[in-house]
Amino acid sequence: MSEEMYVNGICHCGKIKITAQIEKNTVRACHCTDCQKMSGAPLRAIAIAPADKIIISGNPKEYVKIADSGNKRIQAFCSECGTQLYATDVDKRSYNLRTGFLEQKNELKPLHHVFTNSWMSWIRNIDF
């Protein structure tokens, strides 16, 4: 059974605020090539919130990405500062929130890796 968790975040410039309830067991590290390119980072962490559990204030810019399969996917970010906020389907049934802008990010530990076929060869070898 999954635990719900309240999260909130503000983009870098402050124009967009989001609050949501996510399912803790949906937190994952995504290594897909879209995440790599759009984030400018080797991977991106996400947490999933259903549409009825998210409140967005401000107007995120939405970029529609069309996959090779023809599927459309909305990628949202702040048009002012570029902070990446979420991805969603065209019907907006659920939201994949980027955990990096959420205040609770330290508690949002990914439980799964996805799209490991495109992950960095060094990902298992980061020493401290």
Ligand SMILES: [Zn+2]
């Ligand atoms: Zn902003």
Ligand SMILES: [Zn+2]
């Ligand atoms: Zn991804």
